[in-house]
Amino acid sequence: MKIRNFLLSGCLITALCSCGTSQKENLNLTLSKDVLFDKVKGAWAGQILGCTYGGPTEFQYLSTIIPDSVLIPWGNGEIKKWFDGGGGLYDDVYVDLTFVETFERCGLDAPVDSFAAAFLAKEYPLCHANQQARYNLLQGLPPHASGYWKNNPHANCLDFQIEADFAGIMSPGMVNSAVGICDRVGHIMAYGDGWYGGVYVAAMYSLAYVSDDIEYIVTEGLKVIPRESRFHACMTDVINWHKQYPTNWKKCWEEIEKKWGTNDIACPDGVEVPFNIETYVNGAYIILGLLYGQGDFEKTIDISTRAGQDSDCNPASSGGILGTMLGYNRLPEKYKAEMVIVEDMPFNNTVSFNKGSELSYGHALQMIEKEGGKISGSEVKINFQKPVPAKLEISFEGLKLDKRVVVDNWIANFPPIEFEGTGAVIKGELKGENVPEEYVAELEVYFNDKLIEVCKLPLKYNHRKHELFFNYVQPYDKYTVTCKWINPVKGADIWVRDVITYTTDK
Structure with missing residues (x-):
């Protein structure tokens, strides 16, 4: 493995590269508008498809792998049947889209109060950190305090991790801008590790626009998380175990379970039972799918699903990140065929897949210009940002x-x-x-x-x-x-x- 230094947008970047070329050569910072839109569309489609794929097994397998003998169904009308059933499966998508709508209505500088008001106004079903945040807001608690761990027992739950996609989707190659958006929105329902889960997911989405190297996306994205945090330690372990067992995801899963599978502090629902909705374990299953999926969409969402626990939201995140990297046009046809059926159907009290993609594309163009990039004719040039660690937050300390x-x-x-x-x-x-x-x-x-x-x-x-x-x-x-x-x-x-x-x- 070689260590390379290079300058990009005025920043010195050190890249670990095993392929003989530097990440400067691999990063694609100039995209056609058509490619940019295709990646935005791939991001949203990947999230929806991953969520649907894992829906039938959500929290059915706790602290255990879903066996290969258990077939995960995928047939005609697979997505539409969840819509017809009320659409509650897609809580990660419709909360996500609420924040997209807020940016469209209030602009890129929308304050936290606007996001909180939009979130509070929706009557879709919520659980865990989101529901406690809704309750806190209804009781008059300010948005910056509604996710704080002393006010929210679910502050470390994965709620923001599963709905931070929008921040990365609208910030191509601009990870620190994505983190800034997460700071405004994510503390409505999360704090500490719960917030870091969303920050990390958003960073990986952002990097997936400019790199086709999954390991780079996973490791570079982690640089936005403080090393002192529990979340960073867990993700680092998964990355290292992947290196130790590069062809055996189940062995890596066993290591995750052995070290990180028990939690008796944060979420009250997980105390002394195998149920685990914490960000770090489920975040580990996101990158487990990404690292061992090796760029194959179906393999990626299948591994993130078979890891268990929140088996719909974890493949939604890994599928959305990979969908950004691949773009919509490169997703498997059997999945895209199901997307077409529902592409103009609104998610629970929000907008449709097509409308959400259109809005996020517009926000991405605005962000590119705002952060020093350029839009000229049919292409965009991204002003890449070197990841900077977010502030340190510790929930339930002591x-x-x-x-x-x-x-x-x-x-x-x-x-x-x-x-x-x-x-x-x-x-x-x-x-x-x-x-x-x-x-x-x-x-x-x-x-x-x-x-x-x-x-x-x-x-x-x-x-x-x-x-x-x-x-x-x-x-x-x-x-x-x-x-x-x-x-x-x-x-x-x-x-x-x-x-x-x-x-x-x-």
């Missing part, structure tokens, strides 16, 4: 799992929970029959008879609080947790599943 207590009963039978530590999460939901949708339950939570919070719990599903209660920041002490429902109504009840308590790693 927290350590104390225990998980299964309650699985109505709030009227909630037992006092004793623990020694700094905080707790109470999982459950408000249920109601013949209760007005606008009803909001109020649940008082006490630590040692001290009122910690009056939890407001909307009955309306799209306005719900993802957990009944969470608080990680009490002084270290011995506590007894108790609850009191102060405004019960006939037909409503509060079901409690688990109480998870936390201590510190001191």
Whole structure:
């Protein structure tokens, strides 16, 4: 392997190249407008196709590989059937497109408040970090705080990782511009590793415009992530294991599972169970597909799918990144044939594939000019940006799992929970029959008879609080947790599943 230095757009870039040529020679910074549009279209198509391919197995295989004996179906009307079923599979796409619409409406300098307002105005179904962010915004929390880990137990979940595609798609070869967009939008629902997942995906999309070298895209894109972060450490491990086992993705998967497969801190739904929706594990499955797929679209999305866990969103990301590199015209015909059927059908409360591609293409042209590139006649010249690490953020710093207590009963039978530590999460939901949708339950939570919070719990599903209660920041002490429902109504009840308590790693 040779180390090469070269100048590009005034920046000294060091490239590791095993092919005998420098990355300066390999980077294509001049594209025809037709090629640029083809890559934009390939990006969106790749995301949709990957999501559809992995849809039938989403969270069906937890901490296990989907066996080769399990055939993943692909037939006529494969995408349309998900549309006909309500389109909820495509949460990564329709949230993505919401931000595309915001740029179109408000311009490239749209402030975070515009994105938050657009996100809040949509009534499509959401989960995890996105849903908690929606709840936080409805409660009056500012956008920059709605994804912060003290306000969002799902701050490290993959929500922004699966919907940051738009930032990279509109920033060809301009990774730092993509990161800037992620800073504005991603903190609405994420922080720390949860934010880094989106930043990394956006950076890889950006680089996929100008390089046909998957390893370069994966390794160069990682330079936008601080080395001190957990996310960077996990992605680095995957890259190194790929070098160690270059032809055996399943062995690489085993190493990922062994070191990174267990998580008892961030997402409350993943505590002491194999379910894992954290960015780093699912991000590992994105680049697992990219590295071992070797530029083959079907192989790439199949590996990212068979790695398990969020098996629709991970191939959506790897498929979208590879689709950007290949362009729409080079995608396999059997997949494009299904895209044609739905190409003008709007995604849940947003725009269609064709319209989204058109809008992102226009935004990419605007970004190229804004960041010092040139548009002349039928071609564009990109002012390439050397990746710069984003700021360091650490979610749930110092927290350590104390225990998980299964309650699985109505709030009227909630037992006092004793623990020694700094905080707790109470999982459950408000249920109601013949209760007005606008009803909001109020649940008082006490630590040692001290009122910690009056939890407001909307009955309306799209306005719900993802957990009944969470608080990680009490002084270290011995506590007894108790609850009191102060405004019960006939037909409503509060079901409690688990109480998870936390201590510190001191």
